[in-house]
Amino acid sequence: MTRTPDSVVRSYIEQHQAAFLADLSDWLRIPSVSADPARSGDVRRSAEWLAAKLRDTGFPVAEVWETDGLPAVFAEWHSGDSSAPTVLVYGHHDVQPAAKEDGWATEPFEPTVIGKQLFARGAADDKGQVFFHTLGVRAHLAATGRTAPAVNLKLLIEGEEESGSPHFADLVRREAERLAADVVIISDTGMWSETTPTVCTGMRGLADAQIDLYGPDTDIHSGSFGGAVPNPAAVAAELAAALHDADRRVDIPGFYDGVIELTDRERELFAELPFDEAQWLKVAKSYGTRGEAGYSTLERIWARPTAEVNGIWGGYTGPGGKTIVPASAHLKLSFRLVAGQEVEKVREAVRAWVAARVPEGIRYELVFPGATRPCLTPLDHPALESTVRAMGRAFEQRILFTREGGSGPAADLQDVLGAPVLFLGISVPSDGWHSVDEKVELDLLAKGVETAAYLWGDLAENFRPGA
Amino acid sequence: MTRTPDSVVRSYIEQHQAAFLADLSDWLRIPSVSADPARSGDVRRSAEWLAAKLRDTGFPVAEVWETDGLPAVFAEWHSGDSSAPTVLVYGHHDVQPAAKEDGWATEPFEPTVIGKQLFARGAADDKGQVFFHTLGVRAHLAATGRTAPAVNLKLLIEGEEESGSPHFADLVRREAERLAADVVIISDTGMWSETTPTVCTGMRGLADAQIDLYGPDTDIHSGSFGGAVPNPAAVAAELAAALHDADRRVDIPGFYDGVIELTDRERELFAELPFDEAQWLKVAKSYGTRGEAGYSTLERIWARPTAEVNGIWGGYTGPGGKTIVPASAHLKLSFRLVAGQEVEKVREAVRAWVAARVPEGIRYELVFPGATRPCLTPLDHPALESTVRAMGRAFEQRILFTREGGSGPAADLQDVLGAPVLFLGISVPSDGWHSVDEKVELDLLAKGVETAAYLWGDLAENFRPGA
Numbered sequence A, B: 001m002t003r004t005p006d007s008v009v010r011s012y013i014e015q016h017q018a019a020f021l022a023d024l025s026d027w028l029r030i031p032s033v034s035a036d037p038a039r040s041g042d043v044r045r046s047a048e049w050l051a052a053k054l055r056d057t058g059f060p061v062a063e064v065w066e067t068d069g070l071p072a073v074f075a076e077w078h079s080g081d082s083s084a085p086t087v088l089v090y091g092h093h094d095v096q097p098a099a100k101e102d103g104w105a106t107e108p109f110e111p112t113v114i115g116k117q118l119f120a121r122g123a124a125d126d127k128g129q130v131f132f133h134t135l136g137v138r139a140h141l142a143a144t145g146r147t148a149p150a151v152n153l154k155l156l157i158e159g160e161e162e163s164g165s166p167h168f169a170d171l172v173r174r175e176a177e178r179l180a181a182d183v184v185i186i187s188d189t190g191m192w193s194e195t196t197p198t199v200c201t202g203m204r205g206l207a208d209a210q211i212d213l214y215g216p217d218t219d220i221h222s223g224s225f226g227g228a229v230p231n232p233a234a235v236a237a238e239l240a241a242a243l244h245d246a247d248r249r250v251d252i253p254g255f256y257d258g259v260i261e262l263t264d265r266e267r268e269l270f271a272e273l274p275f276d277e278a279q280w281l282k283v284a285k286s287y288g289t290r291g292e293a294g295y296s297t298l299e300r301i302w303a304r305p306t307a308e309v310n311g312i313w314g315g316y317t318g319p320g321g322k323t324i325v326p327a328s329a330h331l332k333l334s335f336r337l338v339a340g341q342e343v344e345k346v347r348e349a350v351r352a353w354v355a356a357r358v359p360e361g362i363r364y365e366l367v368f369p370g371a372t373r374p375c376l377t378p379l380d381h382p383a384l385e386s387t388v389r390a391m392g393r394a395f396e397q398r399i400l401f402t403r404e405g406g407s408g409p410a411a412d413l414q415d416v417l418g419a420p421v422l423f424l425g426i427s428v429p430s431d432g433w434h435s436v437d438e439k440v441e442l443d444l445l446a447k448g449v450e451t452a453a454y455l456w457g458d459l460a461e462n463f464r465p466g467a
Helices: A006-028 A035-057 A126-144 A166-176 A232-242 A263-272 A278-282 A298-302 A344-358 A382-395 A408-418 A442-462 B004-028 B037-057 B127-144 B168-174 B233-241 B264-272 B278-285 B296-301 B345-358 B384-397 B410-417 B441-460
Strands: A061-065 A072-079 A084-090 A112-114 A117-120 A152-159 A184-187 A199-201 A205-214 A306-315 A329-337 A365-367 A399-403 A422-423 A438-441 B063-066 B072-077 B086-090 B110-115 B117-118 B152-158 B183-186 B198-203 B205-214 B305-316 B328-337 B363-367 B401-403 B419-421 B439-441
Touching: A006 A035, A006 A126, A006 A232, A006 A278, A035 A061, A035 A072, A035 A152, A061 B110, A061 B363, A084 A126, A084 A408, A112 A422, A117 A442, A126 A152, A126 A263, A126 A442, A152 A166, A152 A205, A152 B345, A184 A408, A184 B152, A199 A382, A205 A232, A205 A344, A232 A329, A232 A344, A232 B233, A232 B305, A232 B384, A263 A298, A278 B198, A298 A399, A306 B233, A306 B419, A344 A365, A408 B004, B004 B037, B004 B117, B004 B127, B004 B441, B037 B063, B037 B072, B086 B127, B086 B410, B086 B439, B110 B441, B117 B441, B127 B152, B127 B441, B152 B168, B152 B264, B168 B410, B183 B410, B198 B384, B205 B233, B205 B345, B233 B345, B264 B296, B264 B401, B296 B401, B328 B345, B345 B363, B384 B419, B384 B441, B439 B441
Parallel strands: A084 A152, A084 A184, A184 A422, A199 A399, B086 B152, B086 B183, B183 B419, B198 B401
Antiparallel strands: A061 A072, A072 A152, A112 A117, A117 A438, A199 A422, A205 A329, A205 A365, A306 A329, A306 B305, B063 B072, B072 B152, B110 B117, B117 B439, B198 B419, B205 B328, B205 B363, B305 B328
16 A cells, blocks of 8 residues: 555645534534533434534444433444454543533633634533544545545444443443444543643553441440440441552452553553653642552553542541441442453452451441443554554654543443454643633644544554454 | 447338338439420429438538539538548439330339339439438438448539530539548449449540541542542541551550559459340340450450540442542541550550551641540459448348449549549449439349448448548
């Protein structure tokens, strides 16, 4: 395959930028706030607007998909080559609530360009990042002279991401056949910074647990009985404290079974990121670091499994004192998981650990309300290498790697479709997600378009999933 | 001194029993509920009734003492012997709330004799036990032919004990001179059982503490930051868990400094008590024992200092999960103290322990809202030996020893007056303190009268405080 000069792609993008921004602004004007029942009509309008726009873009299939909640959009464009890889792009068209009165400098649903920034709710999270794929695929076609993309391109644009994706896993399972893909690209994340473009290679999983501990039938007098019967609040504290050893490693036997350790290359690449711990602590609103010995802060939040006390309560919590042995105490824990850990095995380890530690005389219930699996694509995965190359061409810079410490519906796609997940996003930390004055950097948005324009050709050439 | 045959005392008591019970019943009819502002007039009436009755009994001085709350009663009867010991008897004339609708079989403020039990609110806690001293001192005079008791006898009968004695320490300090005594006898406790008469020799002290721990400025996302910053809920748990070592000893350096250990004799005597652990657990509404290694349950609750988690809270406590590192967490602790421990030294030990254990990045406040000192009278104290002898004569049985695990205003008397404190009570666990169907056993009430009748002579003979 002959590579079209990147300058061709760039001039195509430049020529179409004004129309692209005008279209994006139209979409941003639709206040598709999924959390607000009064806006459900707008979410539907947003889905219909997008489906129409994708048909305009050239997608032969662009449908509004119903769920038990708010609608998603699905689009599909076959390459015509039966051996081409199939790529599923994920994003969402719903947005967080926003109102001028919250302190916005501009009307959140009246997109406003100021300098090289476009301000609007959804500009970065996630309409802008979904939308760069429309011009991206057109630039890809223009530059290659193709009439269909070099990969089989599918888009799934959810309408309830900002409401916790309550129907997303069901939708993916229901439509697994039509969603089938060799790789999933999530365009709902960010980069390290304007000057340090990065690709995210994975998200942590999550398993949460609640432990309810019961001691005496009622609160009892600590003078008469204290020091001689087990105190469920003390036991809750003992469990929470026993989660970690002195090195702040999770001290539950079997917890680390299967964990895919960071490679030396990953650690070196993480270490190249211009990380300013003092600045990070300000963002974390925290006053010190504390974590697993032997790992940096970035490694701790991105690549290491953790156990966290999200809530603990038991006994008297009002003003003054009350000398009791409380009747009950409760713990809400969550475990962040990394690739290689299996949710069910972690739960089994937690069950055995709790059973072994709760003393006689304390009854307990342990429940695991939910879980999300981790996902990780190795640095040498060919689809990841294609993404890095495409991004490198767009940014004319070396691309570094990040991971995401949180957990998200990406794992549903990975699990149901059995495909690796990559994260291609051009948002930056200053974009104001979920906050006032959300914006997208126009230069970065153009880089997103350009990356998408290069990516499909590179993937078609270098990623042969069957091989 | 020639001892009057005990039969003389007994027949005197028998002759006066009917009038004694009629008087007690009059007093019990006054609903002196200190917790109910609408009953404050009744508490005052109760004080006035008692002062008049003590004057009738022969006390040359019997006064209603005002406080900033409800009134107490003070009475005094000099022996006329300048070398005689001075004894201060403590009790209270206020009672817990009670209403027939709570499930009483009888009207709580209409004393009712059924068989050999007198049912009424206050029958055991504490009017009955205060009142046995009236007939007791008359029997003492009748049997010895004296016109004044053999000791300088003082009574202080509080009116706010059931409301937490808010003005008691102030009152004792204000009247310290008139209350001066060589020994304090608390008649507001019980015995082991109807068949096992006992004397209580001490109460534990109490120091409570609250620790407020602060981490991030707000709750932060556990996916983005968890595992890399300190979590105040985890630190609260670590502190609570670190209170005890594997042997359930309090693991705060210096905590046990000065503790007066149980003597072998005390341990042997405790072990003679017919203690049924299964039955005790039922009363404790608990399902197992847990405490300091090397000590029995009774030793743990009576004679060992403890650390108890009274309350713990932090983070999310609602339904479902919330993946946060919470901004703050809180601990309410209380320490039971035993003789030899100094409140200020314990506080200093706790301060140092907390300071050493709270990790960087967590700010905290530690406050000690209150404290009550422990009190203990050694088994070989002559006043205690007199009490045991007097009780042994009344019960015609060997008297064993208990202690009280709780903490109370007895310590105020001990501290301000600098006198040892003994506990002479004839109530039994089935008497229903603070519950429905409170009663006193008439046979035991008579034994209380008889013990008081013997005690003053024995003390005058055997207890020479100056010696």
